[in-house]
Amino acid sequence: MSASVIQTKVGSRVAAMHHSQIDPLDHNGPGNSLIDLLARRASAQVQSIWPNDCICEYLLASESRRHTWHAWLANHGAATPDVTETYRFLTFAKSRQILADAFGSCPAGMIAALGKFGPFARSKQAYLALHKVLTAGGPLAQHVHQSAKLNDDDLVALATAVTNTESDRVVRALLKCKMSVQAMVELLWVISRMASRYEERHLVRCISEGRQPANILTNLYGLVPFPAPPFEQVAALIPITTADQLRKAGQLLRNCLSKPGEELAAAVASVLSGQRYFYVWEGENPALLAFARCGSAGWILAEHSGPMNTRVPDAVIEQVEDVLAGSPSVFIGNAGSGMLRWICTR
Numbered sequence: 001m002s003a004s005v006i007q008t009k010v011g012s013r014v015a016a017m018h019h020s021q022i023d024p025l026d027h028n029g030p031g032n033s034l035i036d037l038l039a040r041r042a043s044a045q046v047q048s049i050w051p052n053d054c055i056c057e058y059l060l061a062s063e064s065r066r067h068t069w070h071a072w073l074a075n076h077g078a079a080t081p082d083v084t085e086t087y088r089f090l091t092f093a094k095s096r097q098i099l100a101d102a103f104g105s106c107p108a109g110m111i112a113a114l115g116k117f118g119p120f121a122r123s124k125q126a127y128l129a130l131h132k133v134l135t136a137g138g139p140l141a142q143h144v145h146q147s148a149k150l151n152d153d154d155l156v157a158l159a160t161a162v163t164n165t166e167s168d169r170v171v172r173a174l175l176k177c178k179m180s181v182q183a184m185v186e187l188l189w190v191i192s193r194m195a196s197r198y199e200e201r202h203l204v205r206c207i208s209e210g211r212q213p214a215n216i217l218t219n220l221y222g223l224v225p226f227p228a229p230p231f232e233q234v235a236a237l238i239p240i241t242t243a244d245q246l247r248k249a250g251q252l253l254r255n256c257l258s259k260p261g262e263e264l265a266a267a268v269a270s271v272l273s274g275q276r277y278f279y280v281w282e283g284e285n286p287a288l289l290a291f292a293r294c295g296s297a298g299w300i301l302a303e304h305s306g307p308m309n310t311r312v313p314d315a316v317i318e319q320v321e322d323v324l325a326g327s328p329s330v331f332i333g334n335a336g337s338g339m340l341r342w343i344c345t346r
Contacts (some may be wrong), residue, residue, distance in 0.1 A: 072126035107134035129159035167179035298329030
């Protein structure tokens with residue numbers, strides 16, 4: 001069978017998988033041949049290693065075999081000093097040998113995983129990431145083996161998480177949740193910083209009870225003690241000193257902080273970072289007040305809301321201002337230009 005006939009048949013199959021309007025054999029398209037489409041940046045190398053009718057060997061190879069070649073070529077760069085020897089090695093060596101030559105080893109399941117890469121060559125980073133994750137083993141490697149499809153960004157993200165995984169049990173708990181790989185990797189980074197201070201069972205409970213990324217993050221933050229408040233209780237103005245107290249205040253006032261989620265996670269994070277502190281006003285008209293740090297100058301009342309996020313009466317703000325009159329490092333600023341509030345909320 002001639003190379004042109006094979007290109008036509010393989011090209012039809014690849015075009016159907018590509019889900020695009022581009023004809024892979026159209027010389028006026030973004031690529032000038034099927035080889036350009038399949039091999040991408042390695043197109044020139046592929047055509048020099050398998051010239052003329054030898055290209056049939058490349059086109060008819062299984063996807064796992066072609067990706068084995070792509071991985072080797074990506075790791076060796078553009079230079080192929082001895083084309084004849086390279087052809088012999090890539091054509092006749094076993095896939096495990098080729099991958100071991102490219103990366104120093106061939107972890108279990110790598111050839112099968114390459115078969116999930118689809119028809120087109122991937123980036124060098126994707127091949128390196130796949131090797132790193134599979135070499136590390138554990139739940140992340142199992143996740144790769146069980147995944148029907150593997151995209152470059154997810155693989156690179158998983159590779160960064162390999163050194164952050166403190167507990168297989170924690171990773172498995174996260175893998176059971178419905179979330180993107182990127183979100184899971186971010187949570188693994190947070191958990192890896194907390195693992196030395198908190199028991200594994202507490203971390204796993206935060207995950208299993210949260211299920212969603214924002215909820216899990218809120219639960220994890222709930223384990224971390226709040227910093228000391230900028231000022232202690234003054235009359236009916238009481239500092240909220242734990243994440244759970246903040247959630248309960250949200251429930252009492254029936255606002256967006258009443259349950260785990262993005263709003264509560266962001267609020268708790270702002271307290272832990274030292275940028276904000278929340279107080280509840282337990283006077284006749286209860287309210288939630290958020291004070292924002294204004295550099296080294298002190299704190300400014302940045303937000304306030306009543307039940308169900310209703311407006312706080314001016315009389316309440318005046319009462320708060322009165323009880324804080326002896327605290328020069330706190331500014332209410334309910335009137336005026338609002339310049340400080342603008343600065344603090346940015």
